[in-house]
Amino acid sequence: MEIVWSLTPLGWAVLIxxxxxxxxxxxxxxxxxxxxxxxxxDV
Known part of the structure; x- marks a missing residue:
């Protein structure tokens, strides 16, 4: 779970x-x- 916490807001923005x-x-x-x-x- 350390990877999730290390993600910056910018990283989350890019992901979303x-x-x-x-x-x-x-x-x-x-x-x-x-x-x-x-x-x-139709044809």
Whole structure:
């Protein structure tokens, strides 16, 4: 647990920012695939 305590606020900010970016990227990818599936289904 020493590693967690040694993390600075900046480190936490970077971690949260990176995690958020990853979630947003995954969400965009999912939306894109869903739209593609809908388009192919309509045709």
């Amino acid at each position: 920012l990176g995690y958020t970016c990853g979630v947003i990227l995954m969400y965009k990818l999912m939306v894109r695939t869903i739209r593609r599936n809908r388009d192919s289904a």
